[in-house]
Amino acid sequence: MKNKACRLLFVLLFVPFLLRAQSETELNSGWRCSKAEEVKATGSQISTSGYDLNNWMPATVPGTVLTTLVNNHKMPDPFFGMNSRQIPDIYDKGNAYYTYWFVKDLNYKKPAAGRAVFLNLRGVNYNCEIYINGQKLKASACDGMFLRQSHNITSYLRADGNNRLAILVHPAPVAGKPNGGQGGDGTIARNVGMQYTAGWDWIQPIADRNTGIWDKVTIQETGAVRINEPHVVTLVPGVRLPGEKQDAAIIKTTAELQNTSLKPIQGMLKYCINGQVITKAVTLAANSTTEVALPALTVNNPKLWWPNGYGEQYLYPSDFEFIIGGKAVSDKRNVQVGIRQIDTKWNELTHSRQIAVNGQKIFIKGGNWIISDAMLRFTDARYDAEVRYHRDMNLNLIRIWGGAMIERPEFYAACDKYGMLVFQDFWMSGDANGRWTDPAKKDDQWTRRKYPDDHSLWLESAADQIKMVRNHPSLAIWCGGNEIAPPDDILTQLRDVLMPKLDGTRWFIDYSNSSQMSYNTEGGNGDGPYGIQDINTFWQHKTYPFNSEVGSVGVGDYESLLRFIPAANLKVPTFDGKKETVDSVWDYHKYIGYQDFLKPYGEPENARDFAMKAQLVNYDQYRALMEGFSAHMWEWYTGSIIWKTQNPWTALRGQMYDYYLDANACLYGLRSGSEPLHIAYNPVDGNITTINNGFRNANNLMLVIKTYDMAGKDSLLSQAFISIGASSYQRIQSVKRAVDALRKKDGVFLNLQLLNENKQVQSTNFYWLPNTDGEYSGLKEMKRARLNVSAKQTAAGKVEVTISNAANAPVAFFNRLALISTTTKQRVLPAFASDNYLSIMPGETRKVTIDYPQGVKDKLQLQLYGWNVTEQITDIN
Incomplete structure (x- = not known):
């Protein structure tokens, strides 16, 4: 109610100016592209409306060159079978092969005097040249995969609104040889970009190294003063309990104010949250950017943000506004605020770091995350589904691995919503950046230790990305790199200058398995193991006390295998006691083996039987892993992070759900073992x-x-x-x-x-x-059980399933539920079941709810099958 009152006050005072406040529009359709080698015209010519684009391909923006080629059927789906071998690799073809022009006609009139229009690009890989209406925006190319760009294009816009934007995108200067090593030959790390694109032990190389306008492009209109990089810091002193009346919290805010005009401007920066308003009068010099700090604000009895499993994830809407002359809203920025405080301390008993939120220690149960899609095909819905799966596994942290990127704000918004703390690595890895000797690498350790080539670009990108995500309450830990710290000059600047200046509220760790995080007195610091283990091991063997990477197997079920393995290649792996022999496609998709762990259930008869028995092992492995850690909390451990919980392509390892968002038994075993x-x-x-x-x-x-x-x-x-x-x-x-x-x-x-x-x-x-x-x-030798199954629609996107087993029957063991389309018989994905791979006792009745996307129009049925239960298809009432 207070926040509504705050907004109402604003409406009453400034109704004439509401529509003139900051607006931002995504430019995500109507793009066309062409390979630069095939275009003879200049950027000035291409960016004029008279230039003919009829023979150009429709382009996917945001997206990569390879995404556009796949969408236009110029290249096969690289996630199916061994198709990616048919796609020319940039290392072999040269950078020109994936250098492309992207063009969009833009209907946007030049604004009235005193207003400004900005072109914002949130991510281009790797550098670009930008033209609009025949003019080049900058004399030099804009480098860096992660560096956001914002260009004032007001003077370039046409009065009639008929504009053309043309962007020439060049790949990263060093493609790296994809020779099967981690990061290929390692030289991919000479760029400030994603290292996995040259290949890793969980993925094949991405042929274009994700060249393209890969993140959002927007047009933003403001008044003469623009609000940049608003920053909200929340302080929650003391030890708190969810659901109780809270002592006050403190909110501190700053914002960068950009005066785009050629004269000084007087105005007022205003911040509104929870019905409370704070303001500050400022005078801004002409054509300048100034950081302004507002007075601290006290929120009494705040609703706090808690990690998953500990309390509510309350988010306060809040607004920054800049008002000129007491009346005109020049710009407005919205920030969702979770009031919380994160602290850490060293646990002397475990010899590891211990994390507290709002004064309460949190036992970390985490999952390692690579990226949502290896070809950068990001959507809000996919982010929401993936993070929800982590919530449903009863985890409370996601670590973003250093061979990828600083995750997007949409990912962080999902983590804010579902209560997932985030451990965010920067762009370093021990494999490519020289921690170990490695015959697959082109350069020696001393040389690789100095990667990337441009340290100043790395630091500029880091500063920019810190600002991009620092307001999210879910962000908990910054990390210099995966298994290695950045070079000393980068590390010193990052740790001692950028972090205190731009954030200063989170724990910064130099690298992911540093002794600052965890130290095993019997064996130093580190991570792992990664492979399948006897479940007794999780209970009796002490590993690293805050393990940043520990995991096991993760083959999906038979329906998952069918999606990306050709029928001819669905062959059962065999193990002779020393070596596991697998089909070439399985090997290509980075299968790691189950060794003899399936044999106690009987030798798999075919791929379907193999996948079913693999699920039994999957469930057992991850339940035991988290039980073993949790049953030694604060004595041996302060936390563990599963390597890994998801795959951004069709891999056959380390995943609780597959690339298509279909859960396997790993998810439900981990969900059980991680119960609060x-x-x-x-x-x-x-x-x-x-x-x-x-x-x-x-x-x-x-x-x-x-x-x-x-x-x-x-x-x-x-x-x-x-x-x-x-x-x-x-x-x-x-x-x-x-x-x-x-x-x-x-x-x-x-x-x-x-x-x-x-x-x-x-x-x-x-x-x-x-x-x-x-x-x-x-x-x-179990006898068959016959279940009585019914299903009913209880709300849009929600089905309730009732399952009963007869009193004189055997246990109905290990049953898989799925929603399927009545027409295609394919699963509806994602689907979030309150339980799955479940067993029904004699005389027992169980209810399971399944949520699915509300946009699904097909009529649905419920599929159920189990170890000793014949497949049943049930209509949904």
């Missing part, structure tokens, strides 16, 4: 362990421990009231002797539940345990 309140079984000593990530004690909980045999007969092992302290774990009791006796011959199912005083389930965890020989002999 969780009950777990330690497979080493048989201890039942409760884990409470919350800030409050969990009291009067009923612990129920049951087993089920392969026929569905249950045995109650224990039932007792327990309590568990805030932000802690507790070992309750060992059931090893009883469980070992029951699983001896055929294995056994173990079902754990925590109930509250109203008998509502607070945590449930279901394990399938092998016999004493490590074989799932009982699973192989």
Whole structure:
């Protein structure tokens, strides 16, 4: 209500000027392009409306050259099969092959006197020349993949509004040889750009190295004074609890004011949040940019922003305005503000950094993120879906890996919304920037250690990107690089000058696995392991106490494989005890193996059977990983970050969902193991362990421990009231002797539940345990279960599924649910299920909700299949 009052006050005072406030329009359609070698005209000629563009291709902007070529069917989809081998690589063809003109006719009239129009480019790779209406905007090219550009084009616009914009885009000067190394031969790091584009152990090279106008292009109109880089800092002193009345918070604000006119201007900078307004009168020199700090503002009883699992992610709308002469709004900027404070301290017991939000320590459960799409095809909807998946996995942090980029504001907005803290790397990697000797690299370590070639451009880009994302409450950690710090001159400037000046509120770490972050007294600092492990290892082997990269396998299910592997290549990998042999397409898509871990379930008969059994291992691996870390919180660990939770292309490793946003069992295993309140079984000593990530004690909980045999007969092992302290774990009791006796011959199912005083389930965890020989002999012989399934539409984009198992039936084991189109029989994606790969006990009824995009028009059905459940297709009522 207060914020509404603030906006209403503004409307009453300044109605005549509302439509003249700052406006920004995206230029994302109507572009055409052509290879520069095939164009004989100059930029001045091309950018005049009389130049004929009829033979030019429609261009995708924002997008890369390769995206445009694929969209025009000039190149095959590089994410399918081994198609990318058919696409000429820039290293072999030379930069001219991917140097392109991009042209757009722009209907925009020259504004009235006292107003200015800006052309904004948020990302061009790698440099460009810009022409408008026959004139070149700058004498020199604009370098740098990450450096934002803003050009005052007021004087270039035509009075009749018929304008033409032409941009010549050149690739990065050093393409790098894609020789199979991490970052290819390493020379890709000589640029200030993305290193993965020359190839990595999870992706094939991107042929054009993502050359193009890859990020948003906008036209922005303002008055004579423009607001640039508004900055909001929130201070939340003390220790807070969600849901309680809060002591006051402090908000500090600054903004850069750009006077575009040739005379001094007097005016007022105004900031409005939560119904409160602060102002400052300023005089701006002609043709100047001045940073202005507003008085500090106190917000009483603020609604705080908390990470996922700990409280609400409240966001306050707020506005900066500059008003000239007491009446005219020259410019306006909106900033969503999450009031929170992030602090860190060293934990002497774990020997690692510990993160606190609003005074409360947070046990970090994170995922490593590369980029949303390897060809930079970003959308708000995809960002929202991917970050939501991380929220649904009960994670609270995403690390942005240093071989990619500073993520886009739309990504950060999704993290603000879903409560994901962000650990943001800058553009360095130990592989390309010289941490190790590497025969795949062209240059020696001493040379690579000095990359990139242009240090000043790197620092200018860093300063610009810090300003771009620093207002987001989700941004928690800045990191100099992946597994290596920047060169000393860059590091010193970044750490000691840019960070204090431009941010100063976040922890800065020099590199991702630095001893500043985590130090294992038995083995130094580092990260990993990355491959499949015996699940006992996660419980009994102590790794790095704040592990920035630790992970396992991640092959998707059969439907996922069908999307990018040709039918002829859907061959089951084989393992001879030393080496895993795989089909060439699987190898091309960077498959990492399951070794002997599928054999206890029986040798896979075909690719479908392989994928199903892989999901059992996926679920077990990631549940155990996070349980093992959480069950040693504050004793061994302050956090862990999964390597990795997503893939920006069709890879066969390290992913909780595939490139097409289809979840596999990794996601649901991790979701289980990461529950805020969780009950777990330690497979080493048989201890039942409760884990409470919350800030409050969990009291009067009923612990129920049951087993089920392969026929569905249950045995109650224990039932007792327990309590568990805030932000802690507790070992309750060992059931090893009883469980070992029951699983001896055929294995056994173990079902754990925590109930509250109203008998509502607070945590449930279901394990399938092998016999004493490590074989799932009982699973192989299980009788079929028949489920009663119904589904109904409860709201737009929401389906509720009810699943029942008969009282005298066996456990209906490991069931996969999916929404499918009735016409295509293809899955509707993304789909967010409240549970999946779930097992239904005899006599049990479970409800699952599935959310899907509301724009889907097809009539839908529910598909269900499981280990011992025949596929069922159910109409949705």
